[in-house]
Each structure stands twice: as structure tokens, then as C-alpha cells.
Amino acid sequence: MTTGLGAGLALIIAIGAQNAFVLRQGIRGEHVGLVVLVCMLSDVVLIAAGIVGIGAVITAVPAVVVAVRLAGAAFLIGYAALAAKRAVHPGARVTGVQVSGVQGSGLQQGALGRKAALVTALTLTWLNPHVYLDTVLLLGTVANQQGELRWWFGAGAIVGSVIWFSALGYGAKFLRPIFAKPGAWRVLDGLIAAVMLFLGIKMALGT
Template sequence: MLVTTLDIFAVWATGLGAGLALIIAIGAQNAFVLRQGIRGEHVGLVVTVCALSDIVLIGAGILGIGAVITAVPSVVVVIRLAGAAFLLGYAVLAAKRAIRPGSLHEGTQKGTLSSKAALATVLALTWLNPHVYLDTVLLLGTLANGHGSLRWWFGAGAAAGSLLWFSALGFGARLLRPVFAKPGAWRVLDALIAAVMLFLGLRMAFGS
């Protein structure tokens, strides 16, 4: 069967759409990227880690690692419990920031999170999320392999979607900085982040 440029682009675009559909939903990782983007703190590092992690996970799915996840479900359980504990802890920290308005002004927010802390946080939010293995590895891997010899083009499209989304979310968040010039706006954001983390942590803890 002759593969045309149009065929390749169609598969790539399908992968792009599938990738965006899975990562745009509100989640712990997106909430962290948004907050770092608004603060203008280690944005490049956070965006790079998120995008590279997705690329690795998508590649693993195409290579068939999803079969291992299906065969050893206990691995996902361990990841789920560890991820739940981390999210609940992060929810508590976000709630404390929302309750203590004296430390929430944007000017005092900068420099409060080291690059190592930002790296550790984004890695935990990414790799301790069991849904990333079920969605990115298993689902995207299965969809990609359904395209046969063009599966890597599907993967490239999904990877492009990840890079596009996280770049837009992280670097585009600076447009919201005028809104967050007031401490009250930071309190609202941190309260929302705390609620999202609490909800996701509890849902993860109970296996839903």
C-alpha cells in the first residue's frame, strides 16, 4: 500500500487531536503548570519536563509497555496510593497559602520555590498519576498501533499536542499576571488548586 504525504498528515493530525483531548482536562499537573506560569517561576523547566515525560510515555505505549501495565495491575495500585498521598499533601499546602493572605502577594511569591523543588513537584505530579499510564501509555499506545506502519506519526502528533498545550499554558499564563497583582486573586487561585488537588487525591485514593 502506497503511503502518501496526505496519509501521514492525517495520522499525525489524529494523534495531535487525541493527545490534546487527553491532556487539556483540568488536573493536578495542569494546575501546577498554570500557577508556575502566572508566577513566572521555572516555567521553561516545568513545561519541558511535562512535554518530555509525555513523549517518553507515548513512546513506551507504542513500544507495547501498556501490555505490561495490564499484566501487572499491582504496579498501578502502588502508583495510585503514592500519588493520592502526594496530591492530598499538596492540597493542604495550597489551602494554607489561601488562608494566609499576608504571604500571597505576587511580589513575595517569586523565588519562593527553588528549581529543585519545582522539578520534584512536576515529576511527582506527572509520574505518580496512575491515569497517565492508563491514558497516555495504554490508550494512546493502542490508538497509535492501530495505524500500523504510521504509528510513530500518530505518536509524533500526540507529542506535538503535549508540547503545544504545556507551552501555551505555561508561557501564556503571563497574560493573567495583571489579574493576580492583587493578593485576593492568589487566594482564590490557591483555594481552587487546593479543591482540585483534594478532589483528585480522594478520588485516586479510593481507586476511581
């Protein structure tokens, strides 16, 4: 189980589209529980799928990975454009709304509704081909090398996912004082746009 925990954390803790989105929602305090839950449950499904052998199906049908890669690249580049737009032209403030005791701050700009947050979290997770290559294929392969202990390995990887996304989503609140100013959000959105664009282009090129 400890081996699975380490392997799971090693694959999850990286600067990526999904983590950037969870961080942003955590700082804003918007639908954090929903976003974190989506990421964790998705990992449970993907890890279990890898252990039962769906990774072999993906390997046998490369077209599946290609299709997911291109769709994911298009979404990431589109998301990068939206983040860049927020950075250049911050959205109007939502008057009369108080977020974590900070009223009229940058925390109120570019708010996402529950449905939009749900769709974005699902898309950033399931349209990421690296999820299938890393979580399903790699973790699935390593897990099956453990023999009868493969499900304990999987349990460890799931625990790693729960720890990481919980820490990222709920721990981000400690950064809120920094992001109480709209200027800080412009910087963050600019960085997110750059990361998303880089990942999108890299994904489209298959590198």
C-alpha cells in the same frame, strides 16, 4: 499525525493536578521553562513507551497501577493541604524582589525554588496513574492500530503535548495583572486545593 495530535490534546487538556501546577508557575513566572520542559519530555517518554508496548506490562501487573495510584493520592492530598494553607495564611513577601515589574505583589508569595519546582512537576506527572492509563495504554493502543503509521500518530500526540504545555505555561503571563494582588492568589490557591483534594480522594478510592 493529525489524528495523533487530536487524540493527544483530547487527553492532555483537562483540569488536573499537573495542569494546575503549570498554570500556577506560568502566572508567577517561576521556572516556567523547566516545568514545561519536564511535562513535555515526560509525555515523549510515556507516548513512546505506549507505542513500544509497555502498556501491556502495566495491564499484566495491576499491582503497579495500584501502588502508583495510592502514592499519587497521598501526594495530591498533601499538596492540597499546602495550597489550602497558602490560601488561609499567605506566605511572607520577599522584599527587594521584582517579578515581571510587579514589586511587593502577590506574585512574590509562596515562591518555589528550582529544585522544588522540578520535584513537584516530576511527582505530579509520574505519580499520576491516569498518565499510564491514558497516555501509555490508551494512546499506545490507538497508535498500534495505525500499523506502520503508529510513529506518525505518536509524533502527532507529542506535538499536541508541546503546543498545550507551551501555551499553558507561557500564555499564563497574560493573567499576571489579575494576580498582582495577594487576594487573587488566595482564591487561586483555594481552587487548587479543592481540585487537588478532589482528585486525591478520587484517586485513593480508585474511581
